[in-house]
Amino acid sequence: MYKTTYHRASSVEEAASLISGADDGKLLAGGQTLIPTMKQRLAAPSDVVDLRHIADLKGISVAGSTVTIGAGTTHADVANSAEVRSACPALADLASNIGDPHVRNMGTIGGSIANNDPAADYPAAMVALNATIHTNSRQIGADDFFTGMFETALNDGEIITAVSFDAPEKAAYQKFPNPASRYAMAGVFVAKSGGGVRVGVTGAGSDGVFRASNMESALSASFSGGALDGASVDPSDMLSDLHGSSEYRANLVKVMAKRAVEAAG
């Protein structure tokens, strides 16, 4: 790891001023992506600003049907939350299958969506749930937030403070994990609510997380696995790497989508 200077922020305002004062600073949440990247020397921030001790960024609340999760909430806390479990069990299940227990004890929802790894789990849920991403300066809809592989609408130094969404009527997430890394080779989050059905796909798209609009219209007409029989996924939009070809991933997306619909019931 290259040299860096560590700062611990105790409020969002303090973090914002520390990061804007840094030469080439990075926010540090759970560190489960940033620290490995720095160890590999793929990132070399002059400063890191630790968000983990900011109480305002942590916690889960439910008001009516709106679920709000602080950006600094760990995967373990989402997985074990009785509120999330009752409002949207699919999201608790998703969190409980990220990486391993040690990663879940540190990694946060804010870090995961800010990073927007094309194989990360949370982005699929955020687009399927039509979530709102709250930052220290504005609110961004999930459709506009994820702009491409490892790319988001965040400005330099902008801090995610929370995500919120309306509890869906039904939802489920199915992931086909890479057997070595446990990241998704294809992960599909299906959510049905008053506004229709939304399908978020991670792990497979060559441009990162995306919505499968043809599946959404098929499922809005009939919410059943069979409704997806005719839905096609274009392999030319899929990733291809040593873990699987684009044709393989296109098929996996369809299989995971069907399983998710069946699991949602």
Add this chain to the structure above:
Amino acid sequence: MASISMTVNGRAVSGEAEDRTLLVEFLRNNLGLTGTHVGCDTSQCGACVVHVDGDAVKSCTMLAAQANGSDVKTIEGLASGGELHPVQKAFHENHGLQCGFCTPGMIMAATEMINRHGASLDEKTVREELEGNICRCTGYHNIVKAILAAAQEMGGAQQAAE
């Protein structure tokens, strides 16, 4: 360089370290606690697992500065007064190790797992929760057996005390 203080295995410790120092480096190099191992550079093997404020974490994926002020427990802190911790004893009795390289991380992961699940811990959960701990020798079978045996003993002891 910064001054870092924490409680390790119940003892207040401090040392000077660069901000880029990993927690595992601080434990091994500054404090001489070499029981915590480093088995990979990709945050995947779990040989480095310690408890920070009660949670099992990978000490190779945390800066020492992040743990400044925390309560840390390592494998050296488990046995008390020459008496092995029940999880250590169960690994010994069930032949849960061969070369032993993964064992400190396995045992720290196992103790946290048992703290969370108690005696209700079942085989499927143990296997799922060992996702982040790689062993190149045992084939995991005896590790799972050891953890289940320790969960029984520790859960049983808790019940007896209640």
